[in-house]
Amino acid sequence: MIYLDNAATTFPKPDAVWEAVISCGREKCGNPGRSGHRLAAAAARELFAAREAVAGFFHIADSSRLIFTANATSALNTALYGLLKEGDHVVTSALEHNSVMRPLHTLEQQGVIALTMVSCSPRGELDPADVKKAVRPDTRLVVLTHASNVCGAILPIREVKALLPEIPLLVDAAQTAGALPIDVQKWGIELLAFSGHKGLLGPMGTGGLYVAPGLQLAPLLQGGTGSRSERLEQPDFLPDRLEAGTPNLPGLSGLRAGVEFIEEQGLENIRNHEKRLTGLLLDGLAGHDCIRIHGPADPERQTGVVSITLDGRDPGDIARRLDREFGIACRASLHCAPLAHRTLGTYPQGSARLSMGFFNTEEEIEEAVRALRAIAEEKI
Ligand SMILES: Cc1ncc(COP(=O)(O)O)c(C=O)c1O
Structure with a gap:
């Protein structure tokens, strides 16, 4: 085929990805951050190593600000529902995937947000000046795909950010993570959502969200984190605040191997x-x-x-x-x-x-x- x-x-994934999945499952799969025994400690180390590897790949200085999710959809929903509040205005482009458009449309229909969609040319070009023109005093967020999943067009993320330094930018990097260089620090991106199973060559069931310092998101899911268990409120620190429940540790070991493979190849x-x-x-x-x-x-x-x-x-x-x-x-x-x-x-x-x-x-x-x-x- x-x-x-x-x-x-x-498809395919590098052999090293599946080897990492299997060796994690066989040797390290306690529940990270929950129990105190040796297997749980090995799992916590494995999770930390995956977080450090993926954070390093995107130039994220503090890896605790990288949240692991099941896919890009889950990361995008976490960002949108976690940040947006009643009365906010959002600017997005006409090239977005449904994992951005459906939550935004729902929030708009519910009367929570006002939405402006900036047109692109028939070749998939977005003019950063048009994004700037769409901004209003109540604009809380700009959401842009880094590249169209339909035609591959790369959007001018850095140029938009340079024009709008004050407004948080959520970048959907589902199509570009592992395909194009991304530097959240240099580019000043506040929120970066990505899939682990596409260009990063990891297994399905992996993805993530970077949240810049200073942004506090409300959690989409609440539950066990293994931390502050005496309290009924979700912890206010990352990554625990946005990572309730047991993570996909074998998948994340595979994701780390995918990222390492990319770094080896260049x-x-x-x-x-x-x-x-x-x-x-x-x-x-x-x-x-x-x-x-x-x-x-x-x-x-x-x-x-x-x-x-x-x-x-x-x-x-x-x-x-x-x-x-x-x-x-x-x-x-x-x-x-x-x-x-x-x-x-x-x-x-x-x-x-x-x-x-x-x-x-x-x-x-x-x-x-x-x-x-x-x-x-x-x-x-
Ligand atoms: C641009 C874009 N955003 C978001 C997604 C959703 O990614 P996932 O399937 O990992 O949730 C995709 C998937 O194809 C995509 O192409």
Whole structure:
């Protein structure tokens, strides 16, 4: 199989990831921070090592400000419900995933927040000046995806932050953690949400949220933390405040191994490899009468995510045929981001999305180009 669905979750994962999961499960899986025996202490050390590794990766100075979650969705909900209060105004973009748009829409419908959605160009470009124009005196938060999961377009996060230093910025890094460098300190990001199972190469069931000093979020979940157990209130310190319940320790050991793998390979080398493959795919599809590429169509301005449509063909049918006839796995339809498709002009049918990862090869991309051109050239 040629796997081109890495934007959904990366596959395969490095062997070291599964080895870490198994060795943690076999040797270290007491409940961290709960009991005092040796196995619980080993588990607490394992959890701390994972937190330090992931925090270091994003240049987070104090690893206790990195909260582990089950996925990016859980991190985004923790940030949005934890920060926003009645009367707040929020600015977001028209490229956001439903894990941002649905909670914001719900809060807006409930009359809790007012929401302004900033338009992007049909190529997925966001003008930082438009974000600034959307800001009001009651704006409490700007929420932006770092890169579109539909077309790969990279958004100008740093430029927005430079224009709006005073307003907290929540960055959805689901598509960029492990694919592009991220430095929360240098960039001044207040909240960073990410998946562990995509570019960071960790197992499913992992993700996280960075919360900058000075921001106090209300917890989405309350419960056992192993700390301050005599009190009925959730602890006010991190990470415990936002991490109620037993963590996915084997998964987090795997996530640490994923991050270490990326550091061994070099993030820059990974980015260059994905850029090369993206360029190969874009060049291979360019110039065909019936193939439309949606988004920047420029490897420098996008991640390894390419969305296409073929004139007169249903994207679901393209994906099905790629799978059944050519052994190529990709994703079709709306990719949980209907507003992004409205922006790109691909609503409601959506697109076929091919997303590349570290383990893809040039030969695989050439095969995908041949397959798509063969489908495009058939008479309808
Ligand atoms: C941009 C974006 N945000 C959020 C998510 C949600 O991530 P998760 O599935 O880890 O919750 C995704 C998943 O595809 C995504 O692409």
